[in-house]
Amino acid sequence: MMTFISVAGMSVLFVIAVILLFGLTIFIHELGHFLAARACGMVVDVFSIGFGHAIWKKRHNGILYKIGWIPVGGYVALPQMEPPSEERTERIEKSRRELADAGEIDDSDVDGDLPPIAAWKKIVVAVSGAIGNVLLAIVLAWIIYLSPGAITGEGNTVVGAVAVESEAYAQGVRAGDEILSVDGERVHSWYDFQVECLLRGADGSVELQIRSGAAERSVTLTAADNDLGHTVIPGIAESDRCIAGDVRSGSPAALAGVQEHDVFLSVDGVSVASMEHFVDMIAPRGGEAVTIRVERLGEVLDLVATPAHNATLGRAVIGVNVGSASDGILPWMRYKKPWKQIEYDARAIERILRALGNKKEIKQAAKGLGSPISIFVMIWLSVKSGALTALGFIRFLNINLAILNLLPIPVLDGGHVVFALYEMITRRRPSAKVIGALINIFFVILIGLMVALVVKDIRMFGKMRGIRSAAAEQTNRADVVELPSEDSE
Numbered sequence: 001m002m003t004f005i006s007v008a009g010m011s012v013l014f015v016i017a018v019i020l021l022f023g024l025t026i027f028i029h030e031l032g033h034f035l036a037a038r039a040c041g042m043v044v045d046v047f048s049i050g051f052g053h054a055i056w057k058k059r060h061n062g063i064l065y066k067i068g069w070i071p072v073g074g075y076v077a078l079p080q081m082e083p084p085s086e087e088r089t090e091r092i093e094k095s096r097r098e099l100a101d102a103g104e105i106d107d108s109d110v111d112g113d114l115p116p117i118a119a120w121k122k123i124v125v126a127v128s129g130a131i132g133n134v135l136l137a138i139v140l141a142w143i144i145y146l147s148p149g150a151i152t153g154e155g156n157t158v159v160g161a162v163a164v165e166s167e168a169y170a171q172g173v174r175a176g177d178e179i180l181s182v183d184g185e186r187v188h189s190w191y192d193f194q195v196e197c198l199l200r201g202a203d204g205s206v207e208l209q210i211r212s213g214a215a216e217r218s219v220t221l222t223a224a225d226n227d228l229g230h231t232v233i234p235g236i237a238e239s240d241r242c243i244a245g246d247v248r249s250g251s252p253a254a255l256a257g258v259q260e261h262d263v264f265l266s267v268d269g270v271s272v273a274s275m276e277h278f279v280d281m282i283a284p285r286g287g288e289a290v291t292i293r294v295e296r297l298g299e300v301l302d303l304v305a306t307p308a309h310n311a312t313l314g315r316a317v318i319g320v321n322v323g324s325a326s327d328g329i330l331p332w333m334r335y336k337k338p339w340k341q342i343e344y345d346a347r348a349i350e351r352i353l354r355a356l357g358n359k360k361e362i363k364q365a366a367k368g369l370g371s372p373i374s375i376f377v378m379i380w381l382s383v384k385s386g387a388l389t390a391l392g393f394i395r396f397l398n399i400n401l402a403i404l405n406l407l408p409i410p411v412l413d414g415g416h417v418v419f420a421l422y423e424m425i426t427r428r429r430p431s432a433k434v435i436g437a438l439i440n441i442f443f444v445i446l447i448g449l450m451v452a453l454v455v456k457d458i459r460m461f462g463k464m465r466g467i468r469s470a471a472a473e474q475t476n477r478a479d480v481v482e483l484p485s486e487d488s489e
Helices: 002-039 086-099 118-148 188-201 254-258 275-282 338-356 362-367 372-385 387-405 413-428 433-476
Strands: 046-060 065-077 158-161 178-182 205-214 215-222 237-238 240-246 264-268 290-296 299-305 308-310 315-317 320-325
Touching: 002 046, 002 065, 002 118, 002 205, 002 290, 002 387, 046 118, 118 338, 118 387, 158 254, 158 320, 188 338, 188 362, 205 372, 240 254, 240 275, 254 299, 264 275, 275 372, 338 387, 372 387, 372 433, 413 433
Parallel strands: none
Antiparallel strands: 046 065, 158 237, 178 205, 205 215, 240 264, 240 320, 264 290, 290 299, 308 315
């Protein structure tokens, strides 16, 4: 009972942490708009975090501050950002009459005919939300940089294992090869490689530039969708660490000084890409002395072992059980230096936006888009991974939000910038009817897109749950039969 209460309590804390972290992003964005508007002498009607019915609200100095019960956004109501119209004047007069009745403003200030605001001030206010997000991202990047406990790693594109029956193996791709580019698009991490595969689409030919040792060559392979609908290159797995398990007494490994939990780094100078790669390198070396470099508690050691042929396995072994462990470096925790973090965040969203503008990639790029459900899930997983990992994702989210909000779309901040630039160039205000129509059209489009993304995410998470259930069922069946020991070396 105490365990259940403890787990439930932790879940509540995680939910609160997720809401607060996402709320921080929205708050900083809207605060940027608010502070800029006040500095420019503009009238502010509402400062809201969240949408829908207010769970908390307060009026102060004529401004309504509130928190909505739908925590997926926010807004600052700035009537002077809109072009003059009868509808706007009536709405402002009604709002300000309520303020006057509440005694928060004088009756003389009820008139809804607000003074016009210079176009450059509108631009300043429009971009200030994004500036707020960028500043928050910079602060978070420095926190990660200055924190000694931050786990970061740039990652690599080294192939860890290749299925023997796969097309990749037939084309000569082997563990230890490094993938340099996908159809000419340079990749710097396995995540980049996965993104490029996703953008190519299933059943399409993909050209990989691969480095094997000092030689480079091109390999053309066929992409396919996995169980989750993600496009991958079948048979290729990413690299991971090969770790020593039980070391048998008197074995070549024991005689060489290998200990449990040692991490195998290289064999005769060739880096170990995975557990499978290590097995393959040892297998043909029966009776030959090999130098195995290991990492033990932060210290690097060179050990010499002579593999012995195992008749049962039909290959040479050194007498140690081996396992694998991922480095667990998430995409938004790849870099330690602050500006490298920010650069990566911007480059990631730039690649997706470029794909959305490419007729060959737009369909696949849409698969990579996520709804607020995905955002909340990623924050949840980041929080569970640790505070710094969560801050890293929020930093990534802030840069993405800043860039997306500046797109020249009428319902976004970038749309206000476009309208203000039009006013500056033509020296006349854009038509209120035209702006209203554009905003309504794009609002409907964005709502439709959001609904589609929510449905997609629900289906995807449903598939993930089904896959996990099937895997758990398979594991339960396996537990009742005699299983072979772990992979041995």
